């Protein structure tokens with residue numbers, strides 16, 4: 001079996017390494033559009049402590065502690081300059097994306113999987129002629145490939161603006177900070193992901209964005225404005241930006257089905273979901289493990305893909321529902337900004353409560369994928 005994985009992010013890397021472990025004789029290679037050094041984004045939060053949680057990609061590394069993960073067990077909501085401190089309920093694991101992706105790449109290379117960087121993409125016809133299976137794990141970069149019509153991407157942009165920063169200020173809890181000023185409401189999402197760095201994401205409505213004149217300010221002026229807005233949290237620590245990480249409206253990418261012919265999608269390429277539920281990488285890992293399992297379990301590739309599609313699509317739809325509910329709660333926060341800190345916390349906690357639990361669906365899929 002000759003497999004090409006397109007995209008060397010968490011989804012593609014976990015799939016390739018687990019598939020190779022299950023079928024050492026299969027020829028698996030990875031094509032990545034960026035250079036080896038170019039990994040976008042700061043830290044992300046993952047579930048549990050490795051190696052215990054199967055959806056935490058660090059669980060698949062021999063020495064996860066080398067990535068300097070940070071364990072977070074408290075959640076702090078700040079509103080009206082008052083903190084409300086709670087337990088997160090489960091241990092969360094903050095880790096740098098750069099460190100995570102490089103470690104997973106090293107694992108793939110050690111297993112004999114070639115990763116070809118800055119690869120120009122072949123046409124759909126060339127890919128079909130050369131490979132038995134093409135696994136698309138190219139994130140939300142949906143315009144880069146010509147695909148079968150059945151796999152067309154549906155794209156929806158959130159109403160809020162957001163920007164992803166790093167900072168040397170260390171946030172020991174998952175922090176959610178609501179700050180109002182004359183221009184509007186600004187929301188900070190922050191947590192540490194190494195012993196020197198934290199992620200700091202800011203989101204605001206288009207209205208607040210326009211009133212603060214953020215579109216017309218330079219990158220350093222924007223960072224200074226936001227550092228001042230969140231001075232109580234950041235102190236003298238500034239906000240560090242990354243090339244290619246400017247203001248965006250969150251892109252939710254969805255597909256009707258996960259596969260067609262020789263093409264199959266995993267990770268954000270199949271379904272992305274708003275960062276405020278912190279589940280994108282968890283989903284990427286779970287769906288990658290599921291694909292490796294179905295391909296190992298069925299001798300016939302078409303039957304394996306049908307089985308994968310039947311299990312993956314309901315799971316990623318539920319993920320989308322949870323992520324959309326959370327995104328909408330943030331987009332309409334001005335309706336609730338008059339609430340007390342305790343009331344806002346209750347509303348935040350309840351934003352996904354009418355949906356079937358995502359955690360149960362994830363654990364059921366992981367149980368099947370790992371034969372537990």
Ligand SMILES: Cc1cc2nc3c(=O)[nH]c(=O)nc-3n(C[C@H](O)[C@H](O)[C@H](O)COP(=O)(O)OP(=O)(O)OC[C@H]3O[C@@H](n4cnc5c(N)ncnc54)[C@H](O)[C@@H]3O)c2cc1C
Nearest residue numbers: 007009010011033044045138139141144267268275280281
């Ligand atoms: C602001 C923000 C915060 C987030 N926070 C969290 C969090 O706390 N926890 C969490 O679990 N998730 C979080 N996520 C989501 C998480 O980053 C993604 O869900 C996860 O990275 C998906 O993994 P992936 O491998 O599918 O895609 P990616 O990580 O995007 O990897 C895709 C790879 O494909 C490559 N590629 C793209 N196009 C091509 C092409 N044509 N050919 C070859 N290669 C290509 C890219 O260069 C990249 O290396 C966050 C996302 C954002 C935007």
